[in-house]
Each structure stands twice: as structure tokens, then as C-alpha cells.
Amino acid sequence: MRHEYYTYNKEQLMASPKMPLFCMADNDSVFRQMAEQMAEEIEANNGAGRRTVFICPVGPVGQYPYFVDMVNQKGISLKNVWFINMDEYLDEDRQWVPMDHPLSFRGFMERVVYSKIRPELVMPENQRIFPDPCHTERVPELIEELGGVDIAFGGIGINGHVAFNEADPQMTKEEFLAQKTRVLAISPETRAANAIGDFGGALEDMPKYCVTVGIYEIAHARKIRLGCFRNWHRAVVRRAGYGEETADFPVSLLRDHQDITLTFTEYVARLED
Secondary structure: OOOHHHHOOHHHHHHOOOOOEEEEOOHHHHHHHHHHHHHHHHHHHHHOOOOEEEEEOOOOOOHHHHHHHHHHHHOOOOOOEEEEEOEEEEOOOOOEOOOOOOOOHHHHHHHHHHHHOOOOOOOOHHHEEOOOOOOOOHHHHHHHHHOOOOEEEEOOOOOOOOOOOOOOOOOOHHHHHOOOOEEEEOOHHHHHHHHHHHOOOOHHHOOOEEEEOOHHHHHOOOEEEEEEOOOOHHHHHHHHHHOOOOOOOHHHHHOOOOOEEEEEEHHHHOOOO
């Protein structure tokens, strides 16, 4: 049986969703908005003498060139900013893939973000955090030390995962939302979708393991900002907006968050190209 919400046109999609949905013209609009949200939060906190703590994805990534330009052009200091990246791929020994691996999130952030920001503005290396498979307790401990996360940014996977918090229909909502930073095997669905989207379809070479910030850390951020822009996000957005609340589609468990938004493109809102 096909679920009716998958047939919703844009007007129906936006009518009465179970979480706040926003539609923008195109990918650049979504990415630019995310970059502006990052820059504005940092500027406001800098002005108030407060630190800024973000959970950051590598996917979506289109926001980062805009963010780098804003930081460099406006002279925004990141010296009191912490970027906690959501996740990283692991090798067969459950260790980080090398930074020169084409899928390495650490390598991406160094190449596209940190090395592009003016040295006098960029945050120190010890404020550029990735979850460590050998010390998974460090991220939740650090977040507590820093006083919480201001904004968790991210996308949504094909099975509704946020970061690599893979779907698990056997879990209750409470059990799922209690999961903190950990190492886990990547689901076949996620490996296939990521191989198509990020690795030219080379499924056999896709990593099988990852380390991820937990859904607990994401759910406890003060704000959550999600973006969707791929063709299969058409179904993801509709299920996120109208499907049942279930650990089989993890983003649905975040609907009760006090300040969450899901922004997507006109392309995603349409049912046809």
C-alpha cells in the first residue's frame, strides 16, 4: 500500500505538516540561508561575549563556501566558536578513514572550510571536533562542559536518519532518543544512497562503519536546522512532515523539539521534474 502523503503536491505538503516546513527557490537559497544562520548566531554570541557551539554536517555541504566568504568578508572571529562535526566514516578496524580518503569528512572540512578562512579569524584546532571512535564519551562530555549546543545543522538520510543515527524499528522513542555518540554499522540503504550521491555509485568501496554524534546530542541542541535538496528527498520530506512518529524514521522523533525547521527546495516540493 502506498502512503497518501507521498502523492502530496506542494500545496498539500505545506498545508498542515507535523513539523515546521519551509520551501525556498533552489539549492543556493537553502545553502545561503544556512550560512547566514551560522554567521548571524556567531555574530550575536560574539557581541554578547558568549561562545558558539554548532553540530555541523558534511552533507549538506553547500553552505560552507558561503559561510567562509561571509566570515572572511565581514571579519567574523571564530576564536570562541566550536564546530562539532556530526560523524566520520571508519575503516574495517573501526578507525577514522585517512583524511585523504575521498569520503573523509575531516579531510573535507580542512580543505573547504578551515584552510579557506583567514588565519586570524579561524578557530583553534582544538575547537574543530570530530567524534573519536576510541573515545566516544568525549563529545557528550564536551557539550556539557561548553553549556550545550546552540544549533545542530544537518540533512536527512533516505531512511530518516539524522547524522548516522540509523533507523531501528525495534526501539521505542525513548530508547532511540537516549542514544549518544557511538560507533555503528551503516545500513545497506544508507550505503547505497551515499554511494549514488557521493561516490559515483561505487557501492563495494563504501565504508561499512561510522562514528556518529548521537541523536541525544542533536535533540538537546537549542535549535535544529535541517535542509533537503536531493531527488529522493521528495519522499523523505513528505514522510517527515506527515508520517508516523517512529524510530524506523528517526527524524520523526524530533518533531517535539522546541525550535526545529526543515527547509527544502522547490524541486523537492514538486512531484515531477
